[in-house]
Amino acid sequence: MSSRFLFPTLLGALALMGLVGISAYLILQACALPILQDRVSSCRTPQAISTAETLQVSTLRNTDLQRRIFELERELAALQCVKAPPDPNAPLTPEGWDNRDLAMLYGCWDLDSTYRTRDVDTGTIRTYADWQMCFDLEGNGTQTMRADDGTLCEGTVRGAFQGEGLSLIEPGNLACDDGGYIHQRQISCVPAPQGRATCDTLQPETSGKAQVGFARAPS
Structure with a gap:
């Protein structure tokens, strides 16, 4: 009698073990699925790798450019900006x-009227057709x-605005190479047409007076 129940019991045990195995497999598969998905997602395509490398190169290049900009800005800050001088051939202007x-005087000017002097000892009269002033x-x-x-x-002279006019100030008598000199003058100039000026000269010691034009010397 016992032999009749042995086979069905064995089959049931085997079936039960199979069910347990299948259930365990399904449970493990369900648990492993997210891990498998993570592994799949972590695998980058060649295009993604190329894009990442390009981004890295661009980042390094941008860092180098920022460093160079900083160096150039520091060099620029160390430079001293020098204002360009005015045109030495420019005429006098109402704005000036x-x-x-005084910068409008920069360059050289001709006092173009004939200027004459008389030697107080000998009475000799000299004509000075060439009279030039140059300013910084x-x-x-x-x-x-x-x-x-x-x-x-030859001698020095200085320009200065006094009152409504421009004064050309001599520090003293103008020395000449023959041992003589021209008495110190007071020279006052006012604007004239075409970028020129008209200058009145006075020698206080001799009361000598003259009027001369003041214009740009030819370049």
Whole structure:
């Protein structure tokens, strides 16, 4: 009698073990699914790898460019900006007079009227057809006068706005290369047409007066 129940019991045990195995497999599969998905998602395509490498190169290049910009800005900050001088051939302008701008004198000027002097000891009269003044940006300058007999007189002069006019100030008598000199003058200039000026000169010691034009010297 016992042999009849052995086979069905064995089959049932085997079936039960199979069910348990299948259930365990299904449970493990369900648990492993997220892990499998993570593994799949972590695998990058060649295109993604290329894009990442390009981004890295661009980031490094951007860092280098920022460093170079910083270096250039530091070099620029160390530079001293120098204002360009005005045109040494420019005429006098109403704006320059209104602003009392001595920089408009920059360059050389001809005092173009014939200027004459008389030697107080000998009475000799000399004509100075060549009279020139040259100034820097601050109105400091030099002047030369050459007489018709070749005598050369040289000295300093300074421009300054006084009152409504421009004064050309001599520090003293103008020395000449023949041992003589031209008495110190008071020179006052006012604007004239075409970028020129008209200057009145007065020698206080001799009461000598003259009027001369003041215009750009040919370049």
